[in-house]
Amino acid sequence: MKKNLKYNLTWLAIMVVGYVVINLLEFAGIIDQFGENTMVLIGINIILATGLNLIIGFSGQFSLGHAGFMAIGAYVCALITSSVATPMGMAIGMIAGAAVSALVALIVGIPTLRLDGDYLAIATMGVAEIIRIILNNLKITNGPAGLYNIPLLATWPVVYFMVCVTTLIIVNFIHSRDGRAVMSVRENEIAAESMGVNTTKWKVLAFVIGAATAAIGGALHANYIQTIAPTDFGIMESINILIIVVLGGIGSITGTFVAAVVLGLLDMILQNFGTLRMVLYSLALILLMVFKPSGLLGTWEFSVRNLFNRFTRSTKQKGDA
Amino acid sequence: MTLLDIKELTKSFGGLTAVSNVTMHLNDNELVALIGPNGAGKTTLFNLLTGVIVPSEGTIAMQTDNGLQVLNKMKPYKVAQTGLARTFQNIRLFKDLSVLDNVLIAMTAKNKEGFFSSIFRLPSFYHKEAALRQEAIELLKIFDMQDQIDNLAKNLPYGEQRRLEIVRALATKPKILFLDEPAAGMNPEETADLTRLIRKIQQEFHITVLLIEHDMSLVMNVAERIYVLEYGQLIAEGTPTQIQQNERVIKAYLGGES
Numbered sequence: 329m330k331k332n333l334k335y336n337l338t339w340l341a342i343m344v345v346g347y348v349v350i351n352l353l354e355f356a357g358i359i360d361q362f363g364e365n366t367m368v369l370i371g372i373n374i375i376l377a378t379g380l381n382l383i384i385g386f387s388g389q390f391s392l393g394h395a396g397f398m399a400i401g402a403y404v405c406a407l408i409t410s411s412v413a414t415p416m417g418m419a420i421g422m423i424a425g426a427a428v429s430a431l432v433a434l435i436v437g438i439p440t441l442r443l444d445g446d447y448l449a450i451a452t453m454g455v456a457e458i459i460r461i462i463l464n465n466l467k468i469t470n471g472p473a474g475l476y477n478i479p480l481l482a483t484w485p486v487v488y489f490m491v492c493v494t495t496l497i498i499v500n501f502i503h504s505r506d507g508r509a510v511m512s513v514r515e516n517e518i519a520a521e522s523m524g525v526n527t528t529k530w531k532v533l534a535f536v537i538g539a540a541t542a543a544i545g546g547a548l549h550a551n552y553i554q555t556i557a558p559t560d561f562g563i564m565e566s567i568n569i570l571i572i573v574v575l576g577g578i579g580s581i582t583g584t585f586v587a588a589v590v591l592g593l594l595d596m597i598l599q600n601f602g603t604l605r606m607v608l609y610s611l612a613l614i615l616l617m618v619f620k621p622s623g624l625l626g627t628w629e630f631s632v633r634n635l636f637n638r639f640t641r642s643t644k645q646k647g648d649a
Numbered sequence: 650m651t652l653l654d655i656k657e658l659t660k661s662f663g664g665l666t667a668v669s670n671v672t673m674h675l676n677d678n679e680l681v682a683l684i685g686p687n688g689a690g691k692t693t694l695f696n697l698l699t700g701v702i703v704p705s706e707g708t709i710a711m712q713t714d715n716g717l718q719v720l721n722k723m724k725p726y727k728v729a730q731t732g733l734a735r736t737f738q739n740i741r742l743f744k745d746l747s748v749l750d751n752v753l754i755a756m757t758a759k760n761k762e763g764f765f766s767s768i769f770r771l772p773s774f775y776h777k778e779a780a781l782r783q784e785a786i787e788l789l790k791i792f793d794m795q796d797q798i799d800n801l802a803k804n805l806p807y808g809e810q811r812r813l814e815i816v817r818a819l820a821t822k823p824k825i826l827f828l829d830e831p832a833a834g835m836n837p838e839e840t841a842d843l844t845r846l847i848r849k850i851q852q853e854f855h856i857t858v859l860l861i862e863h864d865m866s867l868v869m870n871v872a873e874r875i876y877v878l879e880y881g882q883l884i885a886e887g888t889p890t891q892i893q894q895n896e897r898v899i900k901a902y903l904g905g906e907s
Contacts, residue, residue, distance in 0.1 A: 332775050497768055504767035504774070505757045505781075508746075512754040515743035522699055524729035524758030524821055627745075 338632045343492050350488070362596075364484055370592035371487040372548050375494050377572040377584045379541030382498050384570075385579035385627075386507065387534035388514025389441060390449045394542050394569045396456030399561035400432060401425035401543025402550035403469055406478045409551055413479040418486070422547045426540040432459070433539030437532040456566060464558040474557025475550070482551035490548060494541045499581055501537065510534045575616060577623030582630040590624070650677045651712065652857055653698075653825060658707035660697055667693040669881040671707070675825060675857050680847070682860045682868045684892075685878035686901055691861045692738060694878065695829055699735050700728035711824075730758050734823035736814040738830045738861075744803035748794060748813060751802050752785040755820035785820065791853065792816050792846070808839045812846065819850065825857045826850070832864040840867055847871050869893070877901065 350367070353359045359367065380394045405421030412420070440451040463469045501507050510530045512520035521527050550556045572591060576583030594612060598605040616624070653675040660668040668690045675681055683691050696702045698709060700723050709720040713731055720728050734755075743751050760781060766774045789795050792812055797805065802813060811831055818826055828847070832840045844867055851858060862868050868875065869889045877885040877892060879901045885892060892898055 332770070336770065500768050500770060501764075505753070505760060505762050505778075506764065506767060508750055508754050509757045511746060511750075512743050512757075515746060516741045518701070518725075519737065519741035519743065520754070521725040522701070522729050522735050523755040523817065524726050525754065526724075526726045526758075 335632045335636070338636075342632075347485070347488060350484070366592055366596045368482070368484050368487050368548075368552055370588050371484070371491045372545050372552070373569070373572055373588040373592065374491050374585055375548065376542055376545035376569045377576070377588055378495055378498050378581055379538040379545070380569050381573045381576075381578070381581060381584050382502070382510075382534055382541075383538040384573055385577075386502055386514060387510045387531055389531055389535065390445060391452040391535070391538070392449045392563070392566050392570065393436075393452030393454075393456035394538070395561040395563070395565035396452075396459035397429045397433060397539040397542035398546035398549065398565065398569075399456075399459055399463060399556075399558070400429040401546030402556050402561070403463060403475070403546075404428050404543070405547030406475045406550040406556055407468065409479050409481055410475065410477070413481070415481060415486075418481040418547075418551060421551075422490070422544050425543040425547045429543030429546075430536045430540040433536045434532065437535040438528075441528065441531045441535060453563060453566070456561070456563070460558045460561055463561075469558075472558060474555060474560075476555040478550055478554045478556070480551065480554055482548040487548050487552070490544055494544060495581065498537070498541065502581070506530070506533070571613065575613065575623055577625040577627060579627040580623065580625045580629055582628065583623050583625035586624050651675070652677050653712070654708075654710045654717075655698070656708045656710075658694070658697060658709065659705050660693060660702065661705050667881050668697060668704075671878070671881075671883050673876055673883065673886070675859060678851070678855050678857060680851055680858045680860065680871055680873050682862060682872035682875045683878060684862065684865075684868055684875060689878040690881040691878055692829060693881075695735065695827055695861065698728075699733055699827065700725040713824075726758070729821060729823075732822075732824035733827065734818035734821045734825070735827035736811070736818055736829055736831060738833060740810050740814060742802040742810055742813060742817070745801060747799050748789065748802055748805070749782070749785055749798040751813060751817050752788060752820045753781060755817045756781055756785065759822060788816060788820055791849075808835060808842070811835070811843075815846070815850070819854060823856060825859065828858060828860045828862075830861055830863065832862055832867050835864075840864055843867065844870050 350359070354364070376394065376398060380391065383389055383391045401422070402425070404425035405418070408421035408424060409417045436455050440448060440455070443451055464472050469475065502510070509520070509525050510533070512523070512525055513527045513530050517527050572587045573584060575591065576585070576587030594609065598608050601608060651674045655671060655673050658668060658671045659666065671694065683694065685691050693702070697704050700720065704721060710717050711720055711731060711733070718731060720731065743754060746754070760777065762774065762777060786795060786798065789798060794809065794813065794816065797809070802810065805813060815828070815831070832843055835843065847858065847860070848871060850856070860868070860872065872889055875887060875889060875892045876883060877895070877898050884897045884901060885895045887895065
C-alpha cells in the first residue's frame with residue numbers, strides 16, 4: 329500500500345514541477361507570447377488525442393468523429409461563458425459541454441458500435457458531419473458565422489490543469505478492471521464475450537468517455553481562440569487528432585503526449601517556411617510512418633513504478649558487485 | 650443431478666440443418682465427450698450452447714443457484730456469467746496482453762468495481778486489485794504457469810497457449826467447461842500431458858467438462874460418457890466401450906453400406 333502512495337506522490341510531484349518550470353520559463357521570458365500560444369494548443373491537442381486514443385487504441389473502435397464531439401463542447405461552453413464570463417462559468421461550461429457530448433455519444437454509440445473497422449469509421453464521420461450541419465443551421469449558434477468575442481478564460485494554467493485531470497482519468501480508467509475489460513474487446517471480441525464481458529457496454533463506455541474529453545478539449549479551444557465557426561470542426565480536424573494518435577503509437581498515452589508536442593513544435597518551426605509548410609509537415613509524417621509504422625513509441629508507456637524498480641535493481645547490482 | 654438439459658435442439662441455416670433435434674444432458678461433475686466426423690455439427694452445437702448463435706427450435710436449460718434457467722435467447726456474456734465457460738478450436742487469447750491480464754479479464758465479470766474508486770484510486774481499489782492478482786497467480790500456479798505471468802500471450806509456445814485458454818476459462822469460475830478440440834495440432838506427448846491436465850481439472854475443480862475431440866486416444870481415456878453426432882443428428886450415446894462397439898458409429902467413421 330505504501331508503495332502505491334509513493335508512485336502517486338511521484339506523479340503529483342511531476343505535475344507540480346511541470347507547472348513551476350513553465351511558470352519560471354515564462355517569468356524569465358524564455359517562453360514568449362508565441363511560445364505560450366504553441367504550448368496551449370499542444371495542451372488542447374493532448375486532451376483531444378488522449379480521448380481518441382482511448383477509443384481507438386484501447387477499445388479498438390475506429391472513430392473519425394472526434395471533431396463533432398469537440399464542437400459540442402466548444403459551442404456549449406462558449407454559449408455559457410458568453411453570459412457568465414467568470415472562471416466559474418468556464419467550469420460549468422466544460423462540465424455541461426462534456427455532459428451533452430457524453431449524452432450524444434451514448435445515443436449515437438449504441439447503434440453504431442455494432443459496426444466495426446471501416447464501417448464504424450464512416451458512421452462516426454457521418455455523425456460528426458450531422459453535428460456540424462446542425463450547428464451551421466441553428467439560430468443560437470449563429471449559423472455559419474459562428475460565435476465570436478468569447479471571453480478568454482482558457483489561460484495556460486487552466487489548460488495545464490485540465491490536461492492533468494483528463495489524463496489522470498483516462499490512465500486510471502485504463503489501468504483498472506474496467507480498462508482490462510475494454511482492452512479485451514479490442515483483443516478479441518468473441519473471446520471477451522464468452523468470458524462474461526459485456527462487450528457492448530464497455531465499447532460504449534470508452535466511446536462516451538472519449539467524447540466527453542473531446543468536449544473538454546473543444547471548450548478550451550473555444551475559450552482560447554475566442555472565435556469558433558462550424559467549419560473549424562470538419563473532417564480535417566478529426567484527421568488532425570487521429571494523426572497525433574497514430575504518430576505517437578496507437579495504444580500509448582505517453583506516445584500521444586510525445587506526438588502532440590513534436591507536431592506542435594514542428595508546426596511552430598515550419599511557420600517560417602510559408603507555403604512550403606504543409607508540404608514539409610506532410611513529408612515529415614510520411615517519413616515517420618515509413619520508418620516507424622507502429623508510431624513513435626509503439627505501445628510503450630512511461631511508468632513511475634518501472635522506473636523505481638529499475639533504479640532499485642541497479643543499486644542492488646552495484647551493491648552485489 | 651442434471652446440470653444442463655438440452656431438449657430437441659435444432660438449428661438450420663436456410664435449407665441446411667446443421668443441428669437437428671438433439672436431446673442430451675450433462676450431469677454434475679461429469680466428463681462427457683462429443684465426437685463425430687468433420688462437419689457433423691459439433692462446433693455449431695457448442696455455439697448454440699454458449700449463446701453465440703440462437704437455436705431455431707428446442708430448449709437449453711441450466712440448473713443454477715436460482716433454479717432452472719433457460720439459456721436459449723441469452724447473450725453470450727450472460728450465458729458465461731451463469732457458469733458456462735469455453736475454449737476455442739482456433740485459439741482466441743487476448744494476444745497482446747500479458748498472461749496475467751488474460752486471466753484477470755476472465756475474472757472481471759464476477760468482480761465489479763466502482764468507476765470512481767478506480768478513477769480516484771481509493772484504497773479499496775488497491776485492496777481489491779491485489780486480492781484479484783493473488784487469486785489469478787494461485788490459479789496459474791496450479792497449471793505451472795506462474796513463471797510466465799508477465800509474458801505476452803502471443804509469445805507462449807502453442808501448447809501453453811492452449812493451456813492458458815483453459816486457465817482463462819476456469820478463472821470465470823464455471824460450472825461447466827466446454828473444450829473445443831483442445832488437442833488439435835498437438836503431438837502425442839502434448840496430448841498425453843493434456844489428458845493428465847483434463848483429469849486434474851476435474852479432480853481439483855469438481856466441474857462438468859464437455860469435450861469435442863478427434864483424438865480417440867484422448868476421448869477413450871478420459872470420457873465417462875460419449876455422444877456421437879453425424880450430419881447434425883445424435884446417432885449414439887454411451888460409455889467408451891459401448892461406443893467402440895456401436896455399429897452406426899463405426900459406419901459413420903469408417904464408411905460402409907447402410
